[in-house]
Amino acid sequence: MSTTRSVPPVQKKPSPAKVAGASFIGTTIEWYDYLVFGLATVLVFNPLFFPTLDPLAGTLAGFATLAVAFLARPLGGLVFGHFGDRIGRKKMLVLSVVMMGSGTFAVGLLPTYDAIGIWSPVLLVVLRFIQGFAVGGEWGGAVIMSLEHAPADRRAFFASFPQSGVPAGTFLSTGAMFLVTTVVPEEQLLSWGWRVPFLCSAILIVIGLYLRLHVTESPEFLELQERGDVIKVPAREIFAAHKRALVVGMLCMLAPNTIFYLATTFFLSYGPVNLHLSRHLVLTALLVAAAVEVVTLPLFAMIADRTGAKNFLIAGCAALAIGAFPVFLLFDTGTVVGVVAAFLLALPVLHASVYGSIACFIAALFPPRVRYTGSSVAYHLGGAVTAAPVPIVATLLLAEFGSSLTIAGYVILAAVVCGLVISLLAPAPERESHAPRATRRTSDDRAATPIV
Template identity: 45%
Template sequence: MNTSPHEEPSGGARATAGRTALATLAGTTLEWYDFFLYGTAAALIFNEQFFPSLSPAAGTLAAFSTFAVGFIARPLGGLVFGHYGDRIGRKATLVVSLVLMGIGSTLIGAIPSYESIGFWAPVLLVTLRLVQGIGLGGEGAGATLMSMEHAPPGKKNLYAGFPQMGTPGGLVLANVIFLVTNAVMGDHAFTSWGWRIPFLLSFVLVAVGLVIRLRVTESPSFDRVRAQDQVVRFPLAESMKVGFPRLALTLLAVVANSAVAYVFMVFTLSYGSQHLDYDKQFLIVSVTVAAALWFVTIPVWTKIADRHGRRTMFIAGSAAVLVWCVAFFPLLDTGNSALAVVALLGMGLIIPVTHCVQGSIIVDTFPANVRYSGSSLILQGGAILGGGLAPMISTALLNSGGSSTGVTWYLVGICAVSLAGAVALFRLVPEEAPEPVRAAPVEPLSGRGA
């Protein structure tokens, strides 16, 4: 798809772009299904299954700590997959990341409980969570840039938004399967052993995802990089030449979205059921409906970004998330189910305003020959600083303060930092990136090679 910004792509190129966008959506949905399945289980199941000797509060904190382990592993996955994605191609690395996530999730469903093997149960849980994190670390940036690099002119944000839809899509899929399995089996059987079924189902879902992903063609941007002999030996180091100010501001701009999203998707389940006496099923259904709203609004926001520019939308969305964080927990704390639904649906409506374009903002930071490595560094750095620690920090703040006030201030503070980072970032750099590959050959850090 070698079109200039002013050329219309051919019918075949448009079909390839559409097929790639749907393939990245399918793949990221399945990977996030596996990842969020763990989050839901950590909030509701794992404290009893793997940490029964701890108090309910300490057990929940321990379960969320294992949830955070996956985020600690994500930068490693991002660096490894990013390196090879910039050297041998995007397609192969995305296939491997999907397989790795499927293996990790399937084996989690087979881990014996603490009662059966004692200390080794949480050890195995943490180990497989690391495998999950490494797999997802390779997926996040790779899927976004793969879809974006196939995008027709003028639709960069729209196509980059398809992989972003996999986040709420995976949450919806995970929660629906979780709910259906629980409803069919009953609470006791589900808590005892039925929770394993959704994890074991990962094997089938990933097999389907692989069939779809293997049919995707390599990124045209990477094909041009290879044809122009612009593959570099150490792409991560080369990506640092973008400069520390832009890298740091980009990281700050995206960190709040991750933190708020994981408090909304994961921490809310344990907080609402254990401290506010909301029914677990009610909370899961409400979060699922909010995630579905998040999913369907992403194409709307990305089309607006393509038509009117994404910087104003991103800054306005960042401000809106901050304001809603002020109201979110007070609405939940009323104990009124209707107001709780309003709080959760508000998150589902506001979070996608920034989430839908943060991928394209990150990808546009780097030239094509180091894009996978650089984007992975920013994306996974934001994920670990924001999302990975958010449920654990929120639980610790709740336990120490006895109320949600500390959690609210934590979210408001991190949103203010991201808003300031976004404003500074857009003053520093133009909204749109230059052509995917620089016209002049790039001088590699330590020589070239395939």
């Protein structure tokens, strides 16, 4: 009697554009949830959750609350990355969107300091931690799904679609806060209006969950499963054999994070408070810049596919160093044209030039068997180190020296350090090899798929 072994059905491979599009929409929803918290911190949280502090201390306390998420993001990247490399990318993306949306919705229901006292800011910090933990698993999974479905010569382009979710989420969150601050009177804004953008995340959870459930698993992960090359403890291999890749992945975030969080967080406080600009003018300028960057990010990534991500990132750092002073000089004019031009230069040009190809660059530093863990931990540890201090450092520099040009110097320093790290420490670009992989490869940094 002959026996036949059942063969599992072959999974139909979706088009890279479909996967990238789903990643873009899902990531947009995640970043809307994440960034709306930052906007509310600048615009309304001080009197609601920190009313006993003076204005400067309240502002710093709000920024410190934002920083909590940066501490949670590497932990989330480590946990989500572990299971993403063990059981699959898709499952972790489903979990991340549910966790993020639930945390954001809960913020919209949170009682203020007047209602429950000190427990109010404590719970606010806890919910911000949950948001950070969720986004820690989101970025790596979305980027890797797009990259691993893409053809080898267009990986930077398709991996940039989740990156475009950041300005798209900025646009949606800024638009939501703009509407409530415009339509709702100040008293009602502080009473209930600020809650609306957070409660709307309930709708976004449904959309994000639907998209994530209908995306197929990464073909490279399925290949790992088929040949039995799924690693049991990805983090152990990352910290044992990929330390250099981890450091490079962390520090290459210095340039994009510095300019991004100055534009999207610090400027929203600096403009109205120090330059007496209309809050609506600053929000409108941010809206316009975010919308434009959704387009420029993949355009820059297309160029990176031709030049190599490493070379393009070095050029982007040089552009950021050159453009730092013009950004602040334009913003400090206090005119409509100057403020809009400052945002357009800061985000869709300078930030996009150093952020569009970051996803492909970081993912390429790690082999597929530890890619989710490695890229997530590098990206989010980089966020904790390079992004969390940005609004705090900028506020302290302004208070100490009284000039925004000292903050421009901070941007230049970040760009120079970032460029040097990428130039001196990142592996040299190589052509991607299509030779068959061994079942168990030695886990040195050269094991990463060379697409930088």
